[in-house]
Amino acid sequence: MSDVPHDYRDRLDLREQIVRIDRAIDEAAKFRAEAKKFNRDPWILVLAALIAALAALFARLPELLIALGVGH
Numbered sequence: 001m002s003d004v005p006h007d008y009r010d011r012l013d014l015r016e017q018i019v020r021i022d023r024a025i026d027e028a029a030k031f032r033a034e035a036k037k038f039n040r041d042p043w044i045l046v047l048a049a050l051i052a053a054l055a056a057l058f059a060r061l062p063e064l065l066i067a068l069g070v071g072h
Contacts, residue, residue: 057064
């Protein structure tokens with residue numbers, strides 16, 4: 001026995017399937033463009049991490065100086 005229903009021709013809408021496939025292709029193209037952008041600029045992530053680490057260090061600088069015995 002086949003799993004294909006006897007009324008498959010009435011259920012099959014080729015236009016709907018083509019639209020669905022076109023949407024999937026468009027979405028994939030968007031994802032590829034985003035991935036390419038991130039692969040092209042990986043140094044920005046490193047720079048952002050360094051800036052965040054420096055900002056955290058400067059925010060805690062008075063506490064760190066006191067802990068080291070340098071501050072008041």
